[in-house]
Amino acid sequence: MQENQQQMTQIRWHGRGGQGAITAAKVVAEATFKSGYGGVVMAPTFGTERRGAPVSTSLKISREKIYDLSPIRFPDIVVVLDYLILNEVDVTVGLKPGGLLIINSPRPVSEHSFPDFRVAVANVTKLGIEAGLRKGIVNSGIIGALAKASELVDIEMLSQCIAAEFVGRKPQENAKAAQLVYAATQICGPSTGDSNA
Amino acid sequence: MSEKLIDSGNNAAAMAVQLAAAEVIAAYPITPQTPLTEKLSEVIAAGKMDAEYVAVESEHSALAVCIGAASAGVRAFTATSSNGLLYMSEQLHWAAGSRLPLVMCVVNRGIGAPWSVWNDHQDAMSQRDTGWIQIFAKDHQEIVDMTLKAFRLAELVHIPVMVNYDGYYLSHTYMPFELPEAKAVQEFLPPYDYTHTLDPEKPESLNTVTLPDSRNDIKGIKRPGYMDIRHNLHQEMRQAMELWEEIDADYAQRFGRGGTPILDPYRCEDADFVVVAMGSIANQFHVVVDRLREEEGLKVGVLALQIYRPFPTAKIAAALQNAKGVMVYEKGLSYGNQGALYADLKSALYPYANRPHLHNFIVGLGGRDIPTEDLFQTLKTACLSGDQNAPEQADTPQWIGLQL
Amino acid sequence: MPDSRFKILTSASTSGPGDAGRTGSWRVERPIIDLSRCTPAKTGKSSCHLCWLYCPDNVVSKTIEPTIDLEYCKGCGICAEECPVKAIEMVSEEEFVKGTEDE
Numbered sequence: 007m008q009e010n011q012q013q014m015t016q017i018r019w020h021g022r023g024g025q026g027a028i029t030a031a032k033v034v035a036e037a038t039f040k041s042g043y044g045g046v047v048m049a050p051t052f053g054t055e056r057r058g059a060p061v062s063t064s065l066k067i068s069r070e071k072i073y074d075l076s077p078i079r080f081p082d083i084v085v086v087l088d089y090l091i092l093n094e095v096d097v098t099v100g101l102k103p104g105g106l107l108i109i110n111s112p113r114p115v116s117e118h119s120f121p122d123f124r125v126a127v128a129n130v131t132k133l134g135i136e137a138g139l140r141k142g143i144v145n146s147g148i149i150g151a152l153a154k155a156s157e158l159v160d161i162e163m164l165s166q167c168i169a170a171e172f173v174g175r176k177p178q179e180n181a182k183a184a185q186l187v188y189a190a191t192q193i194c195g196p197s198t199g200d201s202n203a
Numbered sequence: 204m205s206e207k208l209i210d211s212g213n214n215a216a217a218m219a220v221q222l223a224a225a226e227v228i229a230a231y232p233i234t235p236q237t238p239l240t241e242k243l244s245e246v247i248a249a250g251k252m253d254a255e256y257v258a259v260e261s262e263h264s265a266l267a268v269c270i271g272a273a274s275a276g277v278r279a280f281t282a283t284s285s286n287g288l289l290y291m292s293e294q295l296h297w298a299a300g301s302r303l304p305l306v307m308c309v310v311n312r313g314i315g316a317p318w319s320v321w322n323d324h325q326d327a328m329s330q331r332d333t334g335w336i337q338i339f340a341k342d343h344q345e346i347v348d349m350t351l352k353a354f355r356l357a358e359l360v361h362i363p364v365m366v367n368y369d370g371y372y373l374s375h376t377y378m379p380f381e382l383p384e385a386k387a388v389q390e391f392l393p394p395y396d397y398t399h400t401l402d403p404e405k406p407e408s409l410n411t412v413t414l415p416d417s418r419n420d421i422k423g424i425k426r427p428g429y430m431d432i433r434h435n436l437h438q439e440m441r442q443a444m445e446l447w448e449e450i451d452a453d454y455a456q457r458f459g460r461g462g463t464p465i466l467d468p469y470r471c472e473d474a475d476f477v478v479v480a481m482g483s484i485a486n487q488f489h490v491v492v493d494r495l496r497e498e499e500g501l502k503v504g505v506l507a508l509q510i511y512r513p514f515p516t517a518k519i520a521a522a523l524q525n526a527k528g529v530m531v532y533e534k535g536l537s538y539g540n541q542g543a544l545y546a547d548l549k550s551a552l553y554p555y556a557n558r559p560h561l562h563n564f565i566v567g568l569g570g571r572d573i574p575t576e577d578l579f580q581t582l583k584t585a586c587l588s589g590d591q592n593a594p595e596q597a598d599t600p601q602w603i604g605l606q607l
Numbered sequence: 608m609p610d611s612r613f614k615i616l617t618s619a620s621t622s623g624p625g626d627a628g629r630t631g632s633w634r635v636e637r638p639i640i641d642l643s644r645c646t647p648a649k650t651g652k653s654s655c656h657l658c659w660l661y662c663p664d665n666v667v668s669k670t671i672e673p674t675i676d677l678e679y680c681k682g683c684g685i686c687a688e689e690c691p692v693k694a695i696e697m698v699s700e701e702e703f704v705k706g707t708e709d710e
């Protein structure tokens with residue numbers, strides 16, 4: 007009967023209003039659900055956010071039904087859609103030691119110093135343009151970095167879900183962006199690679 | 204085949220209304236309800252739902268349109284939140300007094316002033332005496348199931364039903380749920396067949412000035428006075444509880460989900476302490492209950508109240524009378540008194556000699572964060588404190604997470 | 608279809624003479640139609656009938672010569688007020704009481 011022992015992966019997404027962090031989290035929610043996770047909860051945090059202001063979204067993933075809908079306090083994974091947010095927001099607050107930090111950044115992974123965490127970096131903005139997207143579309147691409155670094159969901163399933171979500175808005179290019187990012191993501195960090203540690 | 208999918212609570216509600224084959228939808232947008240009726244307007248515009256969408260200029264008109272439609276024998280639906288519900292208030296009474304089988308989703312949100320777009324239950328609680336049946340969903344599956352069952356209940360008892368679900372926590376959150384197959388729903392909920400509708404061939408005036416006393420009409424038939432109409436509304440709303448259980452049993456047989464239409468207990472069988480709450484927070488308590496049992500050895504359970512009006516007086520008293528303590532967590536209150544649910548519960552327990560000691564907590568007003576840790580700590584303290592509080596003190600609601 | 612266990616009481620009234628009882632006894636003034644001025648009576652055509660439309664107790668007939676059912680006419684005078692050609696006069700009931708005495 008008891009539920010709190012459940013294995014849960016908690017992902018907090020940081021982006022800017024209008025950048026599509028919610029859409030990205032929604033795509034991952036859909037893909038994990040379709041991959042057999044019975045408990046998936048994607049809860050956007052609604053504030054008085056405006057375009058450009060930092061925003062965040064919660065995504066909880068578990069094999070069993072999730073009962074606690076409160077915002078994530080201790081994430082296993084943090085996804086940052088724009089590395090400049092690092093200067094404004096302490097994105098690692100609550101991140102479990104050895105947790106995974108995924109950043110869209112033009113700088114190599116070695117230049118992002120977070121000794122307590124595994125860090126995955128890709129230049130999502132640049133790869134998005136290479137995939138044929140307008141400059142600044144990063145929410146599809148960043149999913150590729152999450153897929154590579156977390157191994158939560160298969161990139162094929164994610165690509166399908168991206169194409170379905172972006173119907174009428176360059177679905178193939180968006181899926182391709184995720185694939186390019188998947189291939190280019192660099193990872194370094196303290197732990198053995200288990201983001202749930 | 205039923206379909207398993209993941210989507211927002213508002214979309215879940217919209218899909219249920221589509222399955223219920225509502226024929227008239229009238230609504231005015233208000234956060235966080237808007238995506239629900241927006242979705243319905245989309246499916247109607249796309250020809251996927253055979254219904255009339257009436258865009259109105261206010262919530263008062265939205266319900267007035269539904270009242271007109273239902274009076275003419277048509278299945279009608281609306282949805283609102285917060286101040287929108289209050290703006291409907293006069294029509295809420297009208298719909299219930301006319302005994303019209305309407306269904307409305309209320310996506311619960313704090314009331315202004317000052318403006319808040321975030322969740323609490325003050326909107327629904329402030330309208331509890333309008334003569335509507337009020338039910339509360341805890342997750343998306345319940346939004347779907349309760350909405351379908353609500354149409355059936357409303358049409359059997361001729362009392363309108365409000366399906367409440369938490370703004371943002373449920374309305375904007377994505378989670379999995381199962382959508383029943385359209386054909387099976389049609390069998391569960393056949394087309395609306397109201398025996399007494401407006402008919403130009405037999406003109407009638409409805410709800411004109413009704414005398415204090417009953418009277419004979421021109422055919423010598425006895426017509427009720429105002430008080431008789433009120434008495435039957437009250438009496439039949441209480442009777443509706445029984446039908447709600449029957450409908451739930453039928454639904455469970457057809458769709459495999461149900462069994463807790465009135466109270467939904469979690470780990471209550473041997474519980475010394477029971478939390479009572481409505482809506483998504485009751486589910487949040489599952490993890491709190493598990494931890495308190497495991498870490499503190501406290502026998503705790505949570506009892507979710509699924510239906511608030513009619514109030515399940517006897518059932519809830521029976522479920523709680525053997526507990527040592529009952530903790531009511533609610534997202535609204537009757538200013539200058541206590542939480543409304545707490546007061547109702549206390550009154551239900553009054554006749555029992557061994558009644559538990561009670562605690563009242565006010566939580567999450569206007570979207571104030573409800574950390575699970577705070578629920579854990581306050582509940583633990585309440586369990587350990589026992590009934591050492593003076594009665595007046597025990598009756599004073601404790602506010603969780605104040606930042607004064 | 609409502610469940611048979613429920614007796615759904617609502618307020619509805621069918622329009623027609625007598626919905627409020629024997630209202631003829633309330634009358635202190637009686638409407639008298641001057642048929643020489645009344646449009647349908649003069650033209651022989653079914654027209655006007657505003658008295659029929661406005662009478663709150665439905666006691667005026669929609670006939671070529673409109674007639675008033677005095678059993679239920681409560682003497683409110685709305686017909687006289689609405690008649691566009693002022694064909695209806697409200698006459699004190701006392702006149703009729705006297706009339707019988709005189710005979």
Ligand code: SF4
Pocket residue numbers: 640644645646647648654655656657658659673689690691692693694695
């Ligand atoms: S309103 Fe006057 S004119 Fe018209 S039908 Fe009546 S009595 Fe005749």
Ligand code: SF4
Pocket residue numbers: 638661662663664665666667675679680681682683684685686687
């Ligand atoms: S006075 Fe005229 S309007 Fe009034 S009840 Fe009599 S007939 Fe009807």
